[in-house]
Amino acid sequence: xxxxxxxxxxxxxxxxxxxxxxxxxxxxxxxxxxxxxxxxxxxxxxxxxxxxxxxxxxxxxxxxxxxxxxxxxxxxxxxxxxxxxxxxxxxxxx
Amino acid sequence: xxxxxxxxxxxxxxxxxxxxxxxxxxxxxxxxxxxxxxxxxxxxxxxxxxxxxxxxxxxxxxxxxxxxxxxxxxxxxxxxxxxxxxxxxxxxxxxxxxxxxxxxxxxxxxxxxxxxxxxxxxxxxxxxxxxxxxxxxxxxxxx
Numbered sequence: 001x002x003x004x005x006x007x008x009x010x011x012x013x014x015x016x017x018x019x020x021x022x023x024x025x026x027x028x029x030x031x032x033x034x035x036x037x038x039x040x041x042x043x044x045x046x047x048x049x050x051x052x053x054x055x056x057x058x059x060x061x062x063x064x065x066x067x068x069x070x071x072x073x074x075x076x077x078x079x080x081x082x083x084x085x086x087x088x089x090x091x092x093x094x
Numbered sequence: 095x096x097x098x099x100x101x102x103x104x105x106x107x108x109x110x111x112x113x114x115x116x117x118x119x120x121x122x123x124x125x126x127x128x129x130x131x132x133x134x135x136x137x138x139x140x141x142x143x144x145x146x147x148x149x150x151x152x153x154x155x156x157x158x159x160x161x162x163x164x165x166x167x168x169x170x171x172x173x174x175x176x177x178x179x180x181x182x183x184x185x186x187x188x189x190x191x192x193x194x195x196x197x198x199x200x201x202x203x204x205x206x207x208x209x210x211x212x213x214x215x216x217x218x219x220x221x222x223x224x225x226x227x228x229x230x231x232x233x234x235x236x237x
Contacts, residue, residue, distance in 0.1 A: 007159070008172045009198040043223060044197055055194050057156040064156070085159050088143065089191035089201075090117055090151035091180035 002075050004034055005082040013041045022081075027058060028071030030081060045083070057084045095130035096175070096200045096216045099234040102133055107211035109138045110179030110204040116148035117141055119178035121162040122200060123171045130229070131174045131200055137162050151190075152178050175200030175216075182207055185215040187226045195219040200229055 001021045006014050014020055020037065024030035035042045047053050058065045059082040065073045075081065098106075109118045120138040124131055139158050143151040154176070162173050176199055180186075185205035187195070195201065197219050204214040217226035 007163075007196075008174070009196040012198055055196070059156070084156040085196055086156050087119070087154040087159070087176050087196075088152060088194045089178060089188065090143075091183035091188055092150040093188075 001077060002030055002079050002081060004030065005080065007083055007085055009085070010041060010044060010083065013044070014038050025074060026071060027060060027065050027073045027075055027081065030075055031058070031071070055086045055088060057086055058082070059084055095230050095232055096133065096202070097127070097130065097232045097234045098133045098202075102136060103214060103231075103233070105136055105138075106177045106202060107204050107206075107214060109136075109177075110181075110206045111209055111211050113141065113148075113179055113181075114206050114209040115181050117143075117150065117152040117179050117181060119152040119154055119176065121154070121158075121166075121173050122175035122177055122202065123162070123166045123169070124174045125171060126174065132234070133174065134171055135169075136177065137165055149181060150183075173199075175202060177202040177204065177214075179204045179206045179211075185213050187217050191217075192219065192223070192226060195223070195226070197221070197223075201226070202231070 003019045003021050022030045022033040024033050045056050120136050122133050124134040141148050141152045142155050143153040166172050185203040201217045205212045216229040216231050218229045
C-alpha cells in the first residue's frame with residue numbers, strides 16, 4: 001500500500017501518525033484518500049480554490065511531483081509520498 | 095509557551111543581525127513539551143528568496159526542510175518552528191507570514207533595527223488560519 005509521510009506540523013491532524021497508508025491510482029487520488037481519512041488536514045493543504053497551497057510540496061520517492069505529472073502522477077503499491085513544507089514570509093510590504 | 099535557552103536566543107538574534115539589511119531565517123530544533131515546546135538548538139539557513147527582495151522576504155526550500163528533518167532526527171529532535179528576522183520592522187507577523195504559515199510551528203520573529211536585534215517574539219497560527227496568536231517565550235536560564 002502507498003504511504004504518505006506527514007510533516008511534524010500536520011501530525012496533530014493525523015492522530016500523531018507520521019506515516020499514513022492510502023489508496024489511489026494517482027497522487028491526487030492518494031491525497032484525496034488522506035483528506036478523507038483526516039478531513040481537518042484539508043484547509044492546510046489546499047487553498048479556497050481547491051489547489052495545493054504554494055508552500056505544500058509533494059514528493060514521490062524523493063522527486064517533486066511538480067516535475068513529474070503533478071496530481072496525475074501515477075502511484076504504485078509501495079511508493080512513498082512525502083508532504084514537505086516550504087517556508088516563506090517577510091516583513092515590510094515594499 | 096516556547097522555552098529558549100538564552101544562548102540559543104542570542105544566536106537567533108545574531109543571525110538576524112548578520113543578515114541585515116536582509117531577512118535571515120532558520121529552523122528551531124527541539125521537542126514538544128507539556129503546554130508548549132522546548133528549543134534545544136537552531137539550524138541557521140540561507141535565505142533562498144530572490145536576491146533583490148531579501149530585505150523584506152525570506153524562503154526556506156523543501157530541500158532545507160528535508161535536511162532539517164534529517165539533522166533533527168539524528169539528534170532525537172523535531173523541527174518545532176521557524177525563526178526569521180524583520181529588518182527595521184516590528185516583530186509581528188505580516189499577512190504574507192500568515193498566508194504561508196504552517197499550523198503548530200512556532201514562528202519566532204526578531205525585529206532588527208539598524209543591524210541591532212531589538213526584540214524576539216513567538217507566534218502560533220490559529221486553527222482557522224485567520225491570524226496568529228502570540229506565544230510567550232520563556233528564558234530557559236539555568237537556576
